[in-house]
Structure formats: C-alpha cells, structure tokens
Amino acid sequence: MTDYELIRSKRRSLELRVLDDGRVQVRAPLRASLRMVQAFVDSRRQWIADQQHRQASRPRQRWQDGAAFPFRGQPLTMDVSAGRNGVAVSGSYLQIRVPEPDSEPAVRQVLENWLRKQARTLFEDSIARQFPWFASQGYSQPVLRVKKMRTRWGSLSARGYINLNMALLHYPPAALDYVVMHELCHLQHMDHGPGFHALMDARMPDWRQRKQLLEQPLFQP
Ligand SMILES: [Zn+2]
Numbered sequence: 001m002t003d004y005e006l007i008r009s010k011r012r013s014l015e016l017r018v019l020d021d022g023r024v025q026v027r028a029p030l031r032a033s034l035r036m037v038q039a040f041v042d043s044r045r046q047w048i049a050d051q052q053h054r055q056a057s058r059p060r061q062r063w064q065d066g067a068a069f070p071f072r073g074q075p076l077t078m079d080v081s082a083g084r085n086g087v088a089v090s091g092s093y094l095q096i097r098v099p100e101p102d103s104e105p106a107v108r109q110v111l112e113n114w115l116r117k118q119a120r121t122l123f124e125d126s127i128a129r130q131f132p133w134f135a136s137q138g139y140s141q142p143v144l145r146v147k148k149m150r151t152r153w154g155s156l157s158a159r160g161y162i163n164l165n166m167a168l169l170h171y172p173p174a175a176l177d178y179v180v181m182h183e184l185c186h187l188q189h190m191d192h193g194p195g196f197h198a199l200m201d202a203r204m205p206d207w208r209q210r211k212q213l214l215e216q217p218l219f220q221p
Helices: 034-043 045-056 104-130 132-136 166-170 173-185 194-203 207-212
Strands: 005-009 015-018 024-029 068-071 074-082 086-090 093-098 143-147 154-156 161-165
Touching (some): 024 034, 086 104, 093 104, 104 132, 104 161, 104 166, 104 173, 166 173, 173 194
Parallel strands (some): 005 024, 143 161
Antiparallel strands (some): 068 074, 086 093
16 A cells, blocks of 8 residues: 645645655645545555656766765765854865754755855856846846756746756856846747747857757756
C-alpha cells in the first residue's frame, strides 16, 4: 500500500502529487471519504511508481559539507560549519555558516536566501549592461522577477516583467547574459521567427555558443 499525506481543502477534485523527495501527497475535497481517496491512490499506483523512479534517478543537489555547488560556472565545494548565518565564496569553496551545520534543510535555506540576493544583483547588472540599446529604440525597461522555474530559463511578459530562473547562477556569466538578451529581444519580437534571430545576431553575434553552455543540466535543485 502506498503511504501518502492527505491535504483537505475547499476544492472539487482529487489531485495526486509526487514531491521531489518521492513523498506522495493527495489533495482532496473536504468531504471526500477515505475510501474514495484510497481507491484513487490505488488506481494511480503505476503512475506514482514511475514518478518516484524518475525523481530518484535525477542528479540531486546535496546540502552538506563537501557537496559540489557550481556557481557562475565555477565548480565550488561547500564548506559548512557552525556559526551565525552567512555565505561567502572563498577560492574554490563556498563557505556556509549556519547554526545547525548538519541539517540539510537549514543549509539549503541559508544558501538559497544568499542565492536569491546574488540573483537579483547579477541579473540587474546584466539587464543594465544590455538594456541601453533597447532604451534607445523607445522600449521601457522590464521589471525583474527572480524565479525558481523547472522548465525555462526566462520569460518576458507582455505586462512588462522579465522573469529569470535563479538556477542560471550555476552557469557561466556568458550564459546568463545570453538569456537576458534573449528575453530583451522579445520586447521587439514576441515569437522566435526570423526577425527575432536577426536581432539576436545583431545584438549578440555569439549567442549560439553561449546557448550551448546551458545545454548541460548541472543538477535539479
Ligand atoms: Zn524566447
């Protein structure tokens, strides 16, 4: 029998989720009977097993002393020790101070907070360097939103936001600048047609090489 966590809420249908760590959650309407929930889980047993297998076979980031952590294309190693929360790059090490150095969730949290701040600074910098030409064409600067996204590196919304994936920080700066340029070019061309590619070629002639840097998946956070 499959173990699962049941979360009831005001909703109409049953929903099944397999979390990154393989745990199973069922979201159910307030009044759904346990028997109904169990039958639902049983009917999806093969799907659950397939999802769990997929999760388990992915390369996974560890959040502990000695774990690899690529940052801006550099293969850093985590150096975790007890102390007040703080993160710093020192040579080939990422020094992480946290009150509970043996707790992976605690290490992950302090590191992700740091990463989010780094993302904001470095993404803003990339936009500031690449936006002036677009400003000269009369476009207004999109507002940055730093996101965790599973399936895309970035997007540009018609409402004036540029969304960038925090995971870009693992890749070399040249790759980050490529994604920012790609999204900025969508100010002029919303699709990926010939006009878009001509603009990319004009603004960033080596964009194809830069794009290749992103094709190697480093890990799934
Ligand atoms: Zn695009």
